Each structure stands twice: as C-alpha cells, then as structure tokens.
Amino acid sequence: MPISTTAIVSSKASIGSNISIGDFTIISDNVVIGDNVSIQSHCLIGQPTPLSDGKPLIIGNDSLIRSHSIFYEGSRFGSKLMTGHCVTVREKIEAGENLLIGTHCDLQGHAKIGDYVRLYTGVQINHASDIGDFVRIYHYSVLTNDPHPPSNMVLGVKVEKYAVIATMCCILPGVQIGENALVGAGSLVRKNVEPETVVSGVPAKYICRSSEIKLKDGTNQPAYPWMRHFHRGYPQKITDEWMSIYDA
Amino acid sequence: MPISTTAIVSSKASIGSNISIGDFTIISDNVVIGDNVSIQSHCLIGQPTPLSDGKPLIIGNDSLIRSHSIFYEGSRFGSKLMTGHCVTVREKIEAGENLLIGTHCDLQGHAKIGDYVRLYTGVQINHASDIGDFVRIYHYSVLTNDPHPPSNMVLGVKVEKYAVIATMCCILPGVQIGENALVGAGSLVRKNVEPETVVSGVPAKYICRSSEIKLKDGTNQPAYPWMRHFHRGYPQKITDEWMSIYDA
C-alpha cells in the first residue's frame, strides 16, 4: 500500500521513500517524514499551531503511526517511532529513537523523551516532563506538572533511565524518579524516588531495594534491574551491552 | 479553510456564518451551529439518538471542536466551547459558555455544566452530574452515579463553583464538592467535601482549609482561592471582578 487516493497529502510536506499513507489520512504542510514510514488510516499529521514557532513535525525513518492518531507540527521523533491507535501528540516534544506511544496516549507537548521509551495505553504526559532512555510507563499513568492547580507554575516530572512506572500511577509535580526505580501499580508519588528502590501506595512509600523483588518464574533471580532478563523489543546490540554488564 | 469538499454536511443542518469544517467530518441533520465555529477533521457531529427527544445539538458562536470528536444530537453548548481531540459527548447536556472539554473526555449526557468549566484529558462525566461555574476537573477523574453498581438508582455528583478536582480522582455517587474546595490528586471521595477545604487520600480525608495551601513560587501567598492569582483563559471582565473582591 503506497499513498491512498483518499489521503490528503500536502505538496509542501517532505516525504521520504517507501512510504505508505492510509485512507482518509491528512498530511499537512509543515511535516518532514523519513524513509520506510507507514502511517495508517484516519490520521491527522502535522496539525498547525502557533505554539510550534513554525517548526515542522519530524518523523524519523522506519516509523509506524497507527490509525486515528494526531500529531501537531513542532515535535521531533527519532527513527523507529511506533504508536498505537488514537494517540494525540502536541508540539515541542524532542524524542529519541524507538519510542513506543501506546493507544490513547496523550502527550501534551513541551517535553523531552529519551531513546527506547515505552508508554503504554492511555499514558498522559504533561509539559516539562523529562523521560530518560529505556523508561517504561504503564497504562493510564500520568506525569503531572502543576503543584497547586490551577497556577502559573510548571514543575515537570523527571524519570531517570531504566525506571519503571507501573499501571495507574499519578506522579506529582517536580518529582524525580531515580534510575532503575520501580513505582508499584496504583501509586500516588509525592516525593522523589531513590535510584534502585521500589515505592508503592497512596501516598507511595519505600518498600525495598529493587533487587529484592524476585522473578516469579521459578528462577528466584532478581526481577530488577529488568534489563538482565527482559529483551523483547530491544535490538541485539543494546541487549548485548546489558548482558556484558550483568555477566561481568 | 471553509467547508471541506470531503466533509459530509446535511442540508438540514443550520449552520452560521464564517464556519470551517474539516476533511472527512460529518454534520448530521439535527444540528444548529453558531457563527465563527471551527470543526476540525474526522468528526461526527449530531449523531442521532432516540434519547434526545428530537432536540438538536446546539453549538454556540466562536467554538472550536478538534478532530475525531463525536457529539450526539440533543445537547446545548454556549459560546466559546473548545474541545480537545477524540471527545465523546452524548445527549441532554446543558452547558454554559466557555467550556473546555479535553482530549479523550467522555461525557455520557443528561448533565448540567456551568460557565467557564475546564475538563482535562480523559475526564469521565456520568448522568445527573451537576458542575458549577469555573469548576476545574483534571486528568482521568471520574464523576460516578450508581451507589451500588449495577442498580436502577442514579445519584449524580454535584461540584460547586470554583472547586478543583485534581488528577485521577474518583468521586462517588451523590457526593457534593463544596465551593472553592480542592480534592487532591488520586483521591477517592466518599463523603461531601465542605466549601473552602482540602481533602485527599483513599478514602479522602480532611487535610486543611484551602487557604492554608501556599504558592510554591516564593511569594508564600495562599494558593486558594485560585482566582486571586490564576487568570489564564478567562476574559478580562471576569478577572477584574475577581480582583475587585480580593483587593477589597
């Protein structure tokens, strides 16, 4: 499937080679799409906004944008972006390679996202969020930014690399989640979370060191750092690097 | 952009002047749209339902409906309605002016909404909800209505004016949230919340008077009532009125 005859593609858009664009999808003017990109049906790509300062939407090579998704102009995504369906992504996001944006995620823009980040269904990311490489955030979790809503202050959440935020967590403004930390499902996080620790609850409290959580697969090996045993969706060169650390 | 040639607009719909209708949007028969209204692409506006009792969908002047949104016939919105993307709005809502309905909000209908209300991403409003002027409800919060689901009872939530419900709160059926109250993020609210108070937790408990929360911007001024310091998105005449109260 190349470019559908029912798609509406601006002649001003810059589009790479080997592109597929689905039915009823709109590609606006201020868009730069790399090679080998597939955009499914019913999408709205490059929606104009004065908040973009005129910057284009840039989608890296080898990306897949699933149906009914909405991207504004003014954000930049590295190669191998993959989205679920019905995602909304606003301006001024700077994202690395290999980002997954799950179905119904809402990225409000003005945020920084590292490489190989995974955002599952319905994750909601607000302005000034800063998400490190290999971070994983699960279903319906929210990174907030207003310490006393409504106000004129914006205190973004910072999530350090390899950290995991499980399902249905609310991270309060200005909180930092440390490297390799785990936030248990259903937590409300008010305070910074130390690296390599597990917190849980409403409000979230320290539970244990990450390494104390054991795999339930019979091996009784530590479940964290997860990079030791979980490699699905990461390229060989990355997992080789991880294994060289843990085998050392 | 006036009316797209790919839009499907019923000749029975009543449409004002200076309207824009995006690509692949459908406007059904029983719709009354004011002047200076912009409806983006991929919307479904005026979906018929027997539950509307034949009443039209009325959209006031100067409104903006963003892409992929769905409105049924039988609800009425004042001027300056603004939506995010992918909102769903059912019949028999009576809403005032200047309503914001954020991305992925789901309004089930049969509800009353005042002027200048702000509903952020994924807010879910059930039948018999009654939301006062200037109320602000944040991401993924839900106003429920069934005291012992499933049942034939419908006990709507009432939110009094200026009240704020922060992110990921669940308000149980029949609860009243008083004027100028604040419900902290991640709360489950089982009991009425007194005016000018802060509650938080699962279940939510009294924390302090609203005025005891201080701004974290260095001024140490009270963060609530928020109308004293937060004016973004409200017209000058409104904020002048607020300031005249607080300067008195």
Next chain:
Amino acid sequence: MPISTTAIVSSKASIGSNISIGDFTIISDNVVIGDNVSIQSHCLIGQPTPLSDGKPLIIGNDSLIRSHSIFYEGSRFGSKLMTGHCVTVREKIEAGENLLIGTHCDLQGHAKIGDYVRLYTGVQINHASDIGDFVRIYHYSVLTNDPHPPSNMVLGVKVEKYAVIATMCCILPGVQIGENALVGAGSLVRKNVEPETVVSGVPAKYICRSSEIKLKDGTNQPAYPWMRHFHRGYPQKITDEWMSIYDA
C-alpha cells in the same frame, strides 16, 4: 443507511444481509460480518496482523459498532456485540454474546470473554484475561498481566461470573475475582477475592459479605447479588431465570 459510498469495503470480506456501513469506514479482507449489523463512520474493521495466524475477524448478528472503532482480524464475537466509540480491539479474543465494549476501551487481545459482559468507558484488558458471563467492569479499570513489569511472564486476571469491578480499579496479575464478588471503586487488588465478598482500598481488603450491602432506594433489600433487582439490558429469558432462583 446501507453501505456508504465513501466507505471502503473489501470484496473479499464476507458480509451478511441488512448491513449498514458508515462514511469513511474501512472493512478489510479478512472479515466475516453477520446479518443486521450496523458499523458507524470512521471505523477500521479487520486490520491485518501476523499475530492473527490468518484467522478472520468474526462479528455476530445484530451487532452495533460505533464510530471511530478499530478491530483487528483474528477475534470472534457472538451476536449482539455493542461498542461505544473509539474502541480498540486486537486479535485472538474469543467473546460470547451480548458483549458491551464502552467508549475508549482498549482490548489488547488474547483473552476470553463470556456472555453478557459489560465493559464501561476506558476499561483496559490485557493478554490472558478470562472474564466470565455477566461480569461488569466499570470506567478506567484495568486487568493487568505482568507480575514484575517488564518480564516474560504473563499471568492473566480471572473474573468469575456476575462479579462487579467498580470504577478505577487496578487488578494485579494472576488475581482471581470470585463469583458475585464486588471490588469497590478505586481499589488496587493484589490477592484473590472470595466469591460473594466485597473488597475495597489500596491495597484492597475484605469489607463484608456482598449480601450485607443494602440498596439505598428505601427498600433496604440486599444490593448483591445484583441480578435480583437489576435487569436493564438483559433479555427476558435471562431475567426470568434469575428471578426463579431468587423467588424460590
């Protein structure tokens, strides 16, 4: 409304009699749709995926799929399926009759769903979930499946028949919710829930027997089992059966 001229319907799709297909909807090749089925506008039906093992999407007779919904190939739904808007449904779901999938629900596939199940707005169902007949799951509740995310283990949630999961609950991996149980709103469920019991809280704890919850309608009758007093949306033959039990 029969099949819209703006819909794109594969000639390879198998489509029953008395079908309506809305504007801008796409029906792919590997789809089997029964009789008297209505599919609204802007849908994507039968999205191909290698994970389907080539199996078709099967939609039973007398079904209604509302606008902006997305179904992959490889799942099977009995008669009288009804969806809200913007639902996403992936492959390898085996579902019974009379399933309701509410607006913005996300069904990740590889799951089993019984007859007469009700899923309200934004319910999120992960792989290996097993949902019994007459189960009701309310807004934004999530059935998780990874005991220490991310990992290679998949421990599905099992919900036994007639059980009710109220709004904004998170059910942890491998948990079983017993027959006729009630999980109160906003709960995080870590342990199995015994049949005929009520649990609530973060984490959820035993509250009482289901039968101890009384209707607030003045009758003071037990609110559970709910089948005694709540019949909306169920066919007469089913409710007759229920009443014969409770009148005995």
